[in-house]
Amino acid sequence: QVQLVESGGGLVQPGGSLRLSCAASGNIFSIYTMNWYRQAPGKQRELVAAITSGGSTYYADSVKGRFTISRDNAKNTMYLEMNSLKPEDTAVYYCHYIVAIGGYWGQGTQVTVSS
Secondary structure (H helix, E strand, C coil), X not given: CCEEEEECCEEECCCCCEEEEEEEECCCCCCXXXXXXXXXXXXXCEEEXXXXXXXXXXXXXXXXXXXXXXXXXXXXXXXXXXXXXXXXXXXXXXXXXXXXXXXXXXXXXXXXXXX
16 A cells, blocks of 8 residues: 655744655555645645656746755655745645556645744
């Protein structure tokens, strides 16, 4: 059974940084795209960043220039480096892997940006 586990969330002051990780366990093969989503209270889940198996990346306009997505294919692990964090980045962050038979979600990690 495949599981995705996020880590690295927490409380940080505005302007600070955090690094999220998403590690996959179990038999998982040929991950196509890896995504980071977030959901703030009372809002819809939104795509924050994505990275394809070839390394192409996508960023939401709200995080461009501040967040960097990366992946380690050998470890089936994805990262999200978040810099210059703002209060509006506060949300639960979820990782999502797309594979040939569908997709897998992590359980989410809370990121709170507050002074």
